[in-house]
Amino acid sequence: xxxxxxxxxxxxxxxxxxALSTDRICELLNEFDREDIKAALKDTVAYYHGRGGGFELxxxxxxxxxxxxxxxxxxxxRHIKTRIAKxxxxxLETLAIVAYRQPITRAEVEHxxxxxxxxxxxxxxxxxLVRILGKKDIPGRPLIYGTSKEFxxxxxxxxxxxxxxxxxxxxxxxxxxxxxxxxxQLEPEKAIPTESDLPFV
Amino acid sequence: xxxxxxxxxxxxxxxxxxxxxxYSVHLDKFDGPMDLLLHLIKKNELDICDISIAVITRxxxxxxxxMKDLNLEVAGDxxxxxxxxxxxxxxxxxxxxEQEEPELEEDPRAELVRRxxxxxxxxxxxxxxxxxxxxxxxxxxxxxxxxxxAAAQSxxxxxxxxxxxxxxxxxxxxxxxxxxxxxxxxxxxxLSIADCINEILSLLQEQDTIQFDDLVREECTRERIIxxxxxxxxxxxxxxxxxxxxxxxxxxxxxxxxxxxxxxVDLT
Numbered sequence: 001x002x003x004x005x006x007x008x009x010x011x012x013x014x015x016x017x018x019a020l021s022t023d024r025i026c027e028l029l030n031e032f033d034r035e036d037i038k039a040a041l042k043d044t045v046a047y048y049h050g051r052g053g054g055f056e057l058x059x060x061x062x063x064x065x066x067x068x069x070x071x072x073x074x075x076x077x078r079h080i081k082t083r084i085a086k087x088x089x090x091x092l093e094t095l096a097i098v099a100y101r102q103p104i105t106r107a108e109v110e111h112x113x114x115x116x117x118x119x120x121x122x123x124x125x126x127x128x129l130v131r132i133l134g135k136k137d138i139p140g141r142p143l144i145y146g147t148s149k150e151f152x153x154x155x156x157x158x159x160x161x162x163x164x165x166x167x168x169x170x171x172x173x174x175x176x177x178x179x180x181x182x183x184x185q186l187e188p189e190k191a192i193p194t195e196s197d198l199p200f201v
Numbered sequence: 202x203x204x205x206x207x208x209x210x211x212x213x214x215x216x217x218x219x220x221x222x223x224y225s226v227h228l229d230k231f232d233g234p235m236d237l238l239l240h241l242i243k244k245n246e247l248d249i250c251d252i253s254i255a256v257i258t259r260x261x262x263x264x265x266x267x268m269k270d271l272n273l274e275v276a277g278d279x280x281x282x283x284x285x286x287x288x289x290x291x292x293x294x295x296x297x298x299e300q301e302e303p304e305l306e307e308d309p310r311a312e313l314v315r316r317x318x319x320x321x322x323x324x325x326x327x328x329x330x331x332x333x334x335x336x337x338x339x340x341x342x343x344x345x346x347x348x349x350x351a352a353a354q355s356x357x358x359x360x361x362x363x364x365x366x367x368x369x370x371x372x373x374x375x376x377x378x379x380x381x382x383x384x385x386x387x388x389x390x391x392l393s394i395a396d397c398i399n400e401i402l403s404l405l406q407e408q409d410t411i412q413f414d415d416l417v418r419e420e421c422t423r424e425r426i427i428x429x430x431x432x433x434x435x436x437x438x439x440x441x442x443x444x445x446x447x448x449x450x451x452x453x454x455x456x457x458x459x460x461x462x463x464x465x466v467d468l469t
Binding site for chain 2: 065070080087092111114155163169
């Protein structure tokens with residue numbers, strides 16, 4: 001990590017209020033080549049990873065951000081109040097169903113879980129983890145739900161594709177085998193370059 | 202309902218010793234009828250695709266009976282599942298209609314099994330995502346400061362806080378008080394709720410907003426905190442204050458309801 005470009009990018013990300021997307025960085029640094037910026041980003045990620053320090057450069061919710069390494073959370077919480085309470089099992093289940101099956105209506109979530117989910121969905125909405133995508137064109141025009149950008153940020157996910165697939169989760173306690181994986185439908189504007197788009201991978 | 206489960210369990214402890222070991226440990230754990238069914242299947246070491254409806258239904262109904270014995274309100278969802286189980290069992294008992302083509306006759310359990318498998322998948326997925334390093338819990342960013350009031354009042358507007366959040370904040374406060382506080386026998390200045398209400402109202406005249414934490418920071422007696430909490434509830438009941446909360450589980454703030462209204466009037 002010795003190129004000037006990498007240092008410039010580092011300074012941008014360091015001072016940004018929230019995660020900075022590759023597009024935004026390219027826009028800010030229009031005198032540089034997009035490919036060079038991507039390469040410099042990759043170098044910077046590798047540099048911080050290799051350094052093994054207290055924080056790393058990670059890609060979340062389609063942007064780049066410095067985040068502390070999870071191993072040190074018990075020290076950090078000594079001086080920083082945590083904002084997130086523990087999620088209840090029902091909240092996590094509901095969130096998982098919305099994340100994997102979006103767009104989904106409340107009735108569909110309730111059918112899967114076998115219980116009333118109004119309260120859970122409401123609290124997920126209030127926490128901005130779930131958002132209303134619109135109304136479904138069926139009788140009653142029920143609301144359809146999906147996960148939000150905050151969901152990706154809080155759960156440290158690059159995009160919806162980086163959620164572990166249901167098959168992977170099932171395989172956790174089964175014999176590993178190669179199978180076609182189902183991919184989540186991704187909105188086109190949310191599609192962001194993955195690592196494989198970066199050169200020299 | 203979950204909190205009730207604990208209370209009643211203690212009361213009935215001697216009566217329900219037998220049950221206690223078998224079931225009550227899990228009372229607060231079940232997250233609906235699907236969850237309970239999965240637990241019963243696992244406990245009986247049954248194959249999820251080939252469950253014995255008779256065994257499961259009996260245990261399921263016993264569980265519902267136990268919930269009733271404990272005076273818990275049995276949620277309708279649990280009863281719907283009970284009815285479904287009984288329906289499946291009765292279908293199994295009925296002789297097949299010979300006029301119908303045999304291949305059309307699906308195993309009556311199939312639909313339930315599909316739902317169970319699907320539910321199990323999402324239950325596990327929920328555990329997997331819940332085990333991730335979460336922002337604000339295990340992972341932090343540079344600007345991890347508490348969102349200030351300005352942020353809370355941003356474009357999205359203040360989040361009205363639920364009673365639950367308020368109670369949670371109260372619980373956190375109570376935890377902060379050291380347990381070993383000695384009783385002060387001196388004729389203390391015992392605080393009435395009315396006094397506390399006046400105090401809060403006068404504070405709100407000086408400053409537009411108060412943070413819940415600030416209200417009870419200096420004097421940390423249990424009595425003080427409880428009276429403050431009751432005063433706040435009373436104030437919100439009388440619609441004299443509005444309560445809202447910053448992002449997620451941020452600080453809880455109070456604003457005078459009247460002032461907020463008059464400022465809106467000024468704008469128009």
